[in-house]
Amino acid sequence: MNDNRLGTAVSPYLRLHADNPVDWREWGPDAFAEARERDVPVLVSIGYATCHWCHVMARESFADPDVAELLRRDFVAVKVDREERPDVDSSTMAAAAAFTEQLGWPLTAFMTPDAHVFFAGTYSPPTPVGQHPSFRQVLGAVLDAWRDRRGEVDANATALATAIRQGALDAAQDEPGAPAGAEPGLPSVGAIHDVVTALQRSEDTTYGGFGGAPKFPSAPLVEFLADAGADGVAEASALAERSLRAIAESELTDPDGGVFRYATRRDWSVPHYERMLYDNANLLAVAPRDQARGIADFLRDTLRRPDGAFVAAQDSESTIDGRRVEGEWYRRPLAERSTLDPPPLDDQVLTGWNGLAIRGLAIAGARHGDDAMIAAARAAADAIIDAHLRDGHVVVRSSTPRGVSTAPPTIEDVGLLAEGLLELALVTGQVGYATVARSLVDDGLRGALDVDPVLASAGTATGEQPQTALRSGTVALAGAAAMLGTLTGDDTYRAAAVALVADRARTGVERPLGHADALGLALALQRPSREVVVVSEHPSELGVVAFGARRPGTLVLVVTPAQAGDWAASGFALLEGRATKDPAAYVCHDRVCALPARSVEQLTGQLASS
The missing domain is CATH 3.40.30.10 (Glutaredoxin)
Structure with missing residues (x-):
């Protein structure tokens, strides 16, 4: 008997799996209690609604009745939307790093009933491919370990959970000492400027951008380079401009102005076709006029809802001639697209991601004298304040036309929205946005955010982890606090900003890719x-x-x-x-x-x- 419980889920990703023969549960204490009662492991499958390889694995494995029966008999199967539950995704990713360097989605993790990961991987094919085992082989190996080597499984899971817990504690503690002449705890301005030299060495001088394939827009890194350039590092400005030009002139940018998540080849060709709100919103803050207007047009025409808020993403796949195919709609000329059904939208409205869009539109609108961008930022801000806030506090992380998610707001929601509202207040002169932002910052500095009960019980809540594609909520909260300190004259806000960003910025001197936003703010705090x-x-x-x-x-x-x-x-x-x-x-x-x-x-x- 099918006992799939995703039919009433708010998340569009979970609802995509509501017709699977798998007995899916949503993340929560009940699923782990069931596993404890049955003495079986928990399969936790994490993805998002516009993820191509998530779609592939769903068609190949989760739609297979035989796989479903195996999961029904020997596991409790849990589906997680990484956009709805970044806290669960972050914790699981931290554990998965012990098993594979190829992190990404779909993420497949196996946990004990105490929510401790004991094995993890990403996409698994339906049949073996080279050295890559099939999904059924993975399930069989996990079951063998669970049944025959339980002591080893429990010991390894406990050790991994302990390591995650210690890592989270270490990250929360300020390290003593700072270079002479620097703001206490922050890397010096000279050290931050030197990061530009290191980034120059890693630039792809043939095709632009950084690294090989796959190649990402890395918007926070480009924004840091623009900040360093404005601070007088001429080569940083040139590097940022070359990176933005490479993105704008390549296949990574669609003719309608929207930017794809990444390119599968070093020369920016053959995009991975889903288009995320956060990539486009991030780029808006630094893009030159024509590029910024193209991105803003994409947000307005494709991701904007009638109430002014923005949905999370547009899918990589579309249905053409009765077949579900990746990228085909985007490869058609613009005129021809209008005769076809477009790729579906991930219709979640996420508080934090909208904050990022508000920020990007406000900054770009002011820089380029574009009132339409500022109006779009205001409409999004008003929609989010009306639907996701109560009395100046974030109470909703995610909503869709089907309702409001029970997922708790995160530091991403508080920080990114606060920073976006402050940037909008500076541009429009509307103090109401600033007063709401002040309330959000005060909430964030008090630590007034709930921890998921399953992660809390397991001791594996990691907090926000460094990200290469999305501006950090922690850094955004620090940036908003710094602005409030300037506006109010209350220096405790500035001190809080330094405390929030110092550790990330010190790490960023050595590893800038995941901490570029922190480097930019650390630079601003010392000028x-x-x-x-x-x-x-x-x-x-x-x-x-x-x-x-x-x-x-x-x-x-x-x-x-x-x-x-x-x-x-x-x-x-x-x-x-x-x-x-x-x-x-x-x-x-x-x-x-x-x-x-x-x-x-x-x-x-x-x-x-x-």
């Missing part, structure tokens, strides 16, 4: 503080010049006189006494301001000398 406040009743050239002056350590805010009064009344001390009637720009250092600039020439001169 002279500069605040540029433009007060004008109507949009003016002063604001355009001010936003063009962004660099590490510089905060730019444009407000009307009435808005300036609202900010001051809401506790943002930087705006006290700024509600002037005539257009004025204030260039300040540590909130001590020069005489107001009344013309573009005066502002340009003050910026050049500061």
Whole structure:
């Protein structure tokens, strides 16, 4: 009898498996209690709705009645959406690293009823391929170990869980000591600048970007290079520009402007065709005008919902001539696509990923003078605040048209949304976004986030792990805290930012790929503080010049006189006494301001000398 329990799931990925003959359960204490009662291992299969190889494994193995019967008899089978449950994915990935260097999705892990991993891998074919065993062979080997070598299984699982627990504890502790002349705990500015030299050596000078195949856009790394370039490292700017140009001019960018997740070849050709909100949102923050407008058009035309929020992704596969195929729709000319059914959407609205889109659209809109981008950022912010927040606190991580997920909000949701809302507040002058962001930052700094009960009981909650493709929620929380410190005059926010980012930045000096965002913020935290406040009743050239002056350590805010009064009344001390009637720009250092600039020439001169 089929006992698949995914039919009522909110996650689109889980619902894709609701018709499998496998007795799937959702992640939670009940699944592990069942395994404990039956004395069987737990198969945990992790993927996401637009993952091509997840689709392949589902068709080859999870739709097979014989495989389903084997799983029904000898396992408790659990499906996890890595987008809905990044906490579970992070913990499982940490354990899987002990068994394979080829981490990715689908991720297949086997756990004890205490939720300790004792074996893990990724995609398994239905029949053996070379040295790669079939999925049935993997299941058989796991069962043999479970039945015949239980003591060894339990010992290894416990040892691995202990190592994960210790790693999480180590990551949470600040290491003592710092280079002379550096902010305590942060790597020095010189050490951060030296990272650029190391990255130059790893550049693919033939095709652009970094490394060989597969090749990823690595947006956080490109943004760090842009920051280092704005801080005076000329070769960093050139490296960022070459990387962005390679992405824009290659097959990785679709003619409609959207960017694919990665290319399977070194020359950026043969993309892996799913398109993720986070890649495109990340790139928006640094892309030049035409590239940014193409990405913004893709977000508007493809991923945007009627309420203004953005869904998570578009699939790599589509149905053409009755067949489900990868990439074919994207390979057709744009005019022909309109006659075909497009690839489906992963229709989850994720709080953190929308925060990233809000940030990218706000920054790009201000830099390129594009009001449509800023309007899109505002619509997304309003939709998320309305549906995912209550009284200034994140209460929903993921929602779909079918309902609200029970998955707890994570540091990604709090940090990325707070940073996005603050960037939007700086661009629009709307203090309401800043007050919500302040509430979110206060929540994040208090550690007011729930830990999954299964991971808590197992002692394997890792917290957020470094990522190469997605801006870290921890770093974003630190960035938002740093901005709040500047706006409010409360230096405890800045101290919190340093504490949050220091360990990641120190690690990033040696391993920049997974910590590039931390390096960028560590650089900003050590540069002279500069605040540029433009007060004008109507949009003016002063604001355009001010936003063009962004660099590490510089905060730019444009407000009307009435808005300036609202900010001051809401506790943002930087705006006290700024509600002037005539257009004025204030260039300040540590909130001590020069005489107001009344013309573009005066502002340009003050910026050049500061």
